[in-house]
Amino acid sequence: MRTLNLLYFARLRESFGREKETVVLPAQYATVGDLVTYLASRGGEWENELGSDKVFRVAVNQVLATADTPLPDQGEIAIFPPVTGG
Amino acid sequence: MTEQTLIRIRVSEADFDLQEEQQALLELTAEAGAVVSFTGYVREFSSGAPLETMLLEHYPGMTESALEMIAQEASQRWSLKAVNIIHRIGRLGPKARIVLVQVVSRHRGDAFSACEFVMDYLKTRAPFWKKEFPLEGQPYWVEAKETDEAALARWF
Numbered sequence: 001m002r003t004l005n006l007l008y009f010a011r012l013r014e015s016f017g018r019e020k021e022t023v024v025l026p027a028q029y030a031t032v033g034d035l036v037t038y039l040a041s042r043g044g045e046w047e048n049e050l051g052s053d054k055v056f057r058v059a060v061n062q063v064l065a066t067a068d069t070p071l072p073d074q075g076e077i078a079i080f081p082p083v084t085g086g
Numbered sequence: 087m088t089e090q091t092l093i094r095i096r097v098s099e100a101d102f103d104l105q106e107e108q109q110a111l112l113e114l115t116a117e118a119g120a121v122v123s124f125t126g127y128v129r130e131f132s133s134g135a136p137l138e139t140m141l142l143e144h145y146p147g148m149t150e151s152a153l154e155m156i157a158q159e160a161s162q163r164w165s166l167k168a169v170n171i172i173h174r175i176g177r178l179g180p181k182a183r184i185v186l187v188q189v190v191s192r193h194r195g196d197a198f199s200a201c202e203f204v205m206d207y208l209k210t211r212a213p214f215w216k217k218e219f220p221l222e223g224q225p226y227w228v229e230a231k232e233t234d235e236a237a238l239a240r241w242f
Contacts, residue, residue, distance in 0.1 A: 083209075083210065083230065084228040084230050085173060085214025
């Protein structure tokens with residue numbers, strides 16, 4: 001089992017109606033891609049934002065990640081839209 | 087480059103003063119021959135519609151480390167005396183200052199290039215998001231532009 005602290009920002013925070021949550025996932029959910037699949041399976045806005053061709057970014061412990069990045073136990077995983085600062 | 091580069095990062099609601107920032111950098115560096123500054127502002131129109139305010143959201147913690155990493159990367163590519171990055175967050179009105187990048191070097195070429203590199207990197211990698219509130223109509227999140235990714239790709 002892995003405990004993950006999830007954070008959502010900007011448009012995704014509004015779509016999901018929450019800024020953070022803690023999830024406990026079975027060990028077979030090992031990568032960022034697995035987590036995204038799990039979240040998209042919730043349906044509704046989750047599937048719409050994470051399960052379609054919409055673009056989003058994921059950071060693991062505050063470093064930009066890819067679908068292959070492993071999920072560290074007790075990790076901070078942030079999901080957010082492409083950035084628009086500057 | 088082997089020389090030590092002074093790196094200053096600030097993420098804050100507070101406004102900044104260009105001249106004060108530049109003076110502080112120059113006092114902390116030796117043999118500075120060039121300073122290049124970029125300031126980004128809130129445009130008073132967005133897609134042709136008058137803007138009431140802009141909200142800048144960020145990811146506390148990652149923002150600072152991302153900006154630090156960007157400044158480090160610049161200091162490895164060019165010979166730099168100092169890099170100063172200030173980015174504002176929260177609600178900003180039309181014509182407000184959003185971002186300041188100042189680069190100090192011995193010669194102008196390094197400072198010009200590094201300043202543009204830092205901005206291109208920041209626009210696509212630092213976790214900030216803009217929400218625009220027009221005078222009339224619904225607020226909306228600004229969409230990322232492909233041209234910004236293309237601008238960063240030039241450096242690699």
